[in-house]
Amino acid sequence: MDKCKVIITGRVLPSVLELIQKHCQVYQWEQTRSPLLSDITEWLNDAEGLFVTMNMPVNEQLLTLAPKLRVIVQEAVGYDNIDVPACTRRRIPFCNTPGVLVETTADLAFGLLLTAARRIHEGWEWVRAGNWQNGTQFPLGVDLYNKTLGIVGMGSIGSAVAKRGQACGMKVIYHNRKRLPVQDSFQAEYRGFDELLTEADFIVVLTPLTAETRGMFGAKEFARMKPTAYFVNAARGAVVDTEALYNALASKQIAYAALDVTDPEPLPGDHPLLQLPNILVVPHIGSATTETRIRMGMLAAENLLLGLDGRPLVTCVNPDVINS
Ligand SMILES: NC(=O)C1=CN([C@@H]2O[C@H](COP(=O)(O)OP(=O)(O)OC[C@H]3O[C@@H](n4cnc5c(N)ncnc54)[C@H](O)[C@@H]3O)[C@@H](O)[C@H]2O)C=CC1
Numbered sequence: 404m405d406k407c408k409v410i411i412t413g414r415v416l417p418s419v420l421e422l423i424q425k426h427c428q429v430y431q432w433e434q435t436r437s438p439l440l441s442d443i444t445e446w447l448n449d450a451e452g453l454f455v456t457m458n459m460p461v462n463e464q465l466l467t468l469a470p471k472l473r474v475i476v477q478e479a480v481g482y483d484n485i486d487v488p489a490c491t492r493r494r495i496p497f498c499n500t501p502g503v504l505v506e507t508t509a510d511l512a513f514g515l516l517l518t519a520a521r522r523i524h525e526g527w528e529w530v531r532a533g534n535w536q537n538g539t540q541f542p543l544g545v546d547l548y549n550k551t552l553g554i555v556g557m558g559s560i561g562s563a564v565a566k567r568g569q570a571c572g573m574k575v576i577y578h579n580r581k582r583l584p585v586q587d588s589f590q591a592e593y594r595g596f597d598e599l600l601t602e603a604d605f606i607v608v609l610t611p612l613t614a615e616t617r618g619m620f621g622a623k624e625f626a627r628m629k630p631t632a633y634f635v636n637a638a639r640g641a642v643v644d645t646e647a648l649y650n651a652l653a654s655k656q657i658a659y660a661a662l663d664v665t666d667p668e669p670l671p672g673d674h675p676l677l678q679l680p681n682i683l684v685v686p687h688i689g690s691a692t693t694e695t696r697i698r699m700g701m702l703a704a705e706n707l708l709l710g711l712d713g714r715p716l717v718t719c720v721n722p723d724v725i726n727s
């Protein structure tokens with residue numbers, strides 16, 4: 404019997420590839436850059452399954468070229484690159500990978516906050532450059548203890564960051580689209596968006612990227628923050644207006660930024676943000692541990708195989724296409 408044809412848009416861990424290859428004929432994009440639509444057009448005509456590994460746009464244009472697609476999965480929880488209504492119109496189920504990366508991403512978001520506050524990365528560069536003659540020469544950091552942590556987007560990952568803040572003796576406030584029931588809010592206090600901006604010493608962003616959150620942090624919002632504020636983005640780069648962030652950091656309107664995600668992404672090596680002394684940027688590694696990438700890859704692969712088999716999916720974003 405012919406195996407189903409499946410496209411994988413980037414590299415996956417060997418165990419994940421092995422599982423998919425056992426059941427499917429795989430066309431895999433193996434270059435390090437994300438594929439353009441033209442790179443995979445030839446494969447799309449026959450593809451029954453699509454496994455998205457990087458932020459490749461899945462839109463009307465792509466779907467029109469793929470008349471046989473029966474399931475789309477993405478190895479990520481954020482799916483701002485996927486036109487879900489367009490998938491639904493074609494009755495194609497789409498699955499992401501929520502839940503399995505929560506603690507890992509929260510570790511990274513909180514790690515960025517702690518690293519920036521205590522200047523750990525700067526200390527390491529300083530020692531490596533041979534400057535360590537007298538420890539008191541190194542610029543001082545700031546405490547987390549007794550400070551206010553403001554979380555914008557108090558969902559799964561935001562809540563896991565809240566617990567880490569509380570373990571470090573921080574007061575936690577949050578802003579979310581919906582106020583959480585008291586029993587689910589870990590004693591974090593709700594604030595309006597503007598109130599949170601003015602009150603927090605550390606702000607961590609963990610909303611999805613949507614029409615509502617795109618550019619949510621611009622010049623006006625940075626102007627509201629304390630001049631001592633630390634700003635952490637582990638959500639999506641485009642939630643922040645990059646130029647406004649640059650201006651706020653360059654003029655010391657806020658103290659520091661630590662980013663796992665940027666706009667544009669990847670951030671070019673000569674980008675002006677990287678010339679600033681008060682910024683820390685890492686290359687979108689929120690979920691990048693071996694254990695978590697195995698969980699994400701396996702969940703996505705499981706959904707892909709279930710979808711190809713016409714069976715109910717585990718984490719489907721548009722389940723009505725199957726049930727109706
Ligand atoms: N840096 C990385 O590697 C990773 C980044 N992410 C990003 O983090 C996002 C959140 O992930 P989860 O916590 O799993 O999702 P979630 O759905 O559990 O939480 C998102 C929260 O944001 C809230 N929200 C939505 N729009 C809002 C708005 N306009 N204002 C305030 N709150 C709003 C929602 O009500 C929800 O509580 C993902 O959508 C993804 O973009 C996720 C995983 C890894």
Ligand SMILES: O=C(O)C(=O)CO
Pocket residue numbers: 478479480481482504689690
């Ligand atoms: O899951 C996501 O949304 C990511 O950004 C990468 O894990």
